[in-house]
Amino acid sequence: MMHESFEPKLVAFCCNWCSYAGADLAGTGRLKYPENIRIIRVPCSSRVDASLVLRAFQNGADGVMIAGCHPGDCHYDTGNYHTRKRMVLLKSVLEFIGLSSERLLVKWISGNEADRFQATVESFTRELKQMGPYEKARDLRCAK
Amino acid sequence: MCLNPLLPVGGIVTSIFSESSDVKTFQIKPETMFDHLPGQCAMLSLLGIGEALFSITSPPGRDYLEFSIKRVGKLTEALHQLEIGDEVGIRGPYGNGFPVEDLKGKNLLFIGGGIGLAPLRSLVQYAVDNRSLYPGKFQLVYGARSVEDLLFERDIRGNWPKEKDFEVNLSVDVPHKDWDGFVGYVPQYLEQLTLNPENTIGVTCGPPIMIKYVLKTLEKLGFPPEQIVTTLEYKMKCGVGKCGRCNLDEHYICKDGPVFYLSDLQKIKNDFCK
Amino acid sequence: MRKITEALREVATKLLHSSEVDLVLGYTRGEKAKASVPYVATTPEEAANLCFDNTSSKALSKYLLQDSFVAKKTALVLKGCDYRAVKMMIDENRIERGQLYLIGVSCQGMENSPFCQSCQHKSPPAEGVDILLSEDDATGERIAKSLQEAFPEIEKIERMSEDERFEYWKRQFSRCKRCYTCRNACPVCTCRVCMFDRENPDYIDAAKDQLAQHQFYHIIRSFHVSDRCVGCGQCARVCPEGVPLHLLHQKLQRELHKFYGSYKAGVDELPNPLSHAHKNEPDFFGKVGR
């Protein structure tokens, strides 16, 4: 059941050195990607811990994406190793508590992969539209 | 259902004066003005950020309320970004205020420390405005950490020294090249001044550690506990003696205080400044 | 556990008598003969009140971080799980081994605790403690179970649909009042200032009727202890609302072992799995990105 009118809110934590550069390149390259995305620039994908992801869902995000450098390319050497270790565990917790872990997407996107950034945002937005609005982890005192 | 005492009313900021790098004095006109005693406080609030109790630094009888606020935390930080014309929540007055009746006809010794001069200023100005009721000698002993931290320049160097029989003594904790006044802590300064406890009431307000030693020094200088008045400051949330946190023994500082005679404090078992 | 109690009293009396230690931290009979409670003996006479039985479950090691213990030479009664928590705090330089006299006890398992039924570290290693009191009566309720058998509820929850799982945990978390007993009783939750106690910035909102805030607290706390949990079972035992937190921690530990190999906090050496990361670890977000 597709929610035609529903426009999902997608919060993307983009690592400054790779994914943010990729998103920037997509922009300068006139590659269109859905404007549902709200990009938050982080020094490294490992800056994002469980509390930031949950805070995004609390504030009404329908999907959270963490985009970092490909393992091995991290500007800080081991940053994305921590990210993948932490996020696979967070996804398990979300799943165990019934909070639909597929709304948390982790993707490695390097500085020159503008098309990969565009494709990821498009597919994730489509999936989120399919899943519909996300209420399970939202703080009900603030509007969507 | 009666009105909820915790609901603030609106107040417009009508003037802002920077006393120092981290203290600003705000003049606020509440929608419904309320009269107050010197030494009473009011809750200032910014919806979404927080609420805190501040002493009213303007004397009673004005058509505005003044608050001097030092930047120490989240709310005070936000208050410091207010501009003239902004709205702020306000409710009060809270606390018992200074015993203005008992002070009539007495010599008054005001002892302030840092931002602690704010509640005293309300009393000093009230006494100056009603000099006939308070004909005695006025002495102010006011200390701050540094020269830049001395607040209310307009009063301590401007109006008050010009008042009849009003002796102003200022001190700073750290020396400064063009400071020729006393350097050291207020309790030490008291011992050097000529203070005559006879028919004099000492009123003090400042950081807890200063109050602790000022009270000791005043007693040493012959002031009986009944002639020493102090204020205490605890974390306060409701301001109406119900939320339970600001108790000193069984007294709620927001309702039974913040002003206490030393004679009352000596009956209290708990030490307000451990 | 009667023999251990007698041996414990004897050791404690000797230690206090010779003032080799300032105090002995152990257990004593609770009021109304319910579970035994933590107890501090400071004189040889008080040592006679010490006891150890299958309700001496409270983890005692965290008290050592309190100012009232820091300057004292302390003797401490340690079950297998308690020893693991103490070892971790020593390795993390939070407490001084030199200030401690460790009295290990061979534990037969606390009453109705799934952790104890599947525990593989019943008593502290002899070389890790100053004295090891053991009692070879096999009457303890030790029916060794595998982790799967001891925590059947985890499979039951995993088999539920996503909505059923959400409803289950929503019902549990909605009873939570955030009294923080689970955190204060947890021997491995030892940050100097807990992020939930910070006021500026306040990471968590104090509302007790918002499921999102309860989820935030319980997910992050179980996250923080996932590679430190020593399986003492206190979190679930102390919760006044009966929230089965041990399932959350056990599930997370199981996931961690599945992804990154088994690690026994307080047994294997530091660093714990989540505090380091390497190139050759499996990458679950590589090709597929899901």
Next chain:
Amino acid sequence: MNTTIRSTTLENLLAACDRLANKYRTFAPTSEDGVTGFRPLDQMTKEQRQAIEETAFANKPTVGSIKSFFFPDSEIYIKFSRQGRKVEQMELEGMGPQIILGAKPCDIKSVELIDKVFLAEPVDSLYQDKRQKTIVVATVCGEVGEGCSCREFGISPVVAAADLMMQKGSGDEIILTPETAKGEELVKELLALGSFAIAKPLPLSAGDTAVDQLSAEEVQNRMDELFNSPLWDKLAMTCLGCGTCTYYCPTCHCYDIRDFNRRDQGVRYRTWDSCMFSNFTNMAGGHNPRPTRSDRLRNRFFHKLNYFVKKQGELACVGCGRCAELCPVGISISSVLKEIGRDVHVS
């Protein structure tokens, strides 16, 4: 003239309450995952509904007390939204009338103690509104429960001053005797439903004389003597500094005021706070008048056995036994009363 009525079974009474759901929301004691507490009838499973009778007529209170009906764990009292620099407050929908079935004598007394604080000037309107809109139906205990000491605090387990008294008649019968106008009004509405009959009130035992009741005066003085006793440091050594004892104590009424906002909207709410947390008194400048756990623990017991007596004339404890049962390390009011000794009882 209070008209006692009889219901054939408790289930019949519950069904009647369901039919009155558009006017009253009814709460009853039951258990969920092994923890007893009050839950609305409209959100109960079948098993929970069947567990009501046993929980309501047990000789011990539920884990959660009725305090939370009047002083909820969290309560929004301002809702606002912000456009630019202008802040606008929105209307909050009020609460409808509610019925609490099965409140115990100790919990009812604890609400009376909190009344002394919240209904004193300036009256706490949030609390007062809930007090006025709630009908309390008491169920007494047969005798003092295993972990309870209500008698020591002048509370008889067989007497309760509530709007209605619910007692077991012969067999499965339930007898309802109104004691206030609110109770009387509910009885009228129940009678109108036609499934109740007028009955003779059951003899209410007068409750035995205060057999070993503590004298508030004596306890207060004894506490003053114990101010510098090593007891507080001793208890504080094993105390965990958590909030269980204060959140589950029916007479604890301390609260915090907090703001929650996201971008341009938010709320200000009141929520339970605990004097056992250091943030309770920790000030922005870093000064904390009660810095150690021993200070806080002493303050908590002093408030109940000394300060409240000095301010309100009564001990702030109803002997419900929750602190003894729920404290993870076994510290409770009796740990202090033991130290106070025997000679403080009403002669």
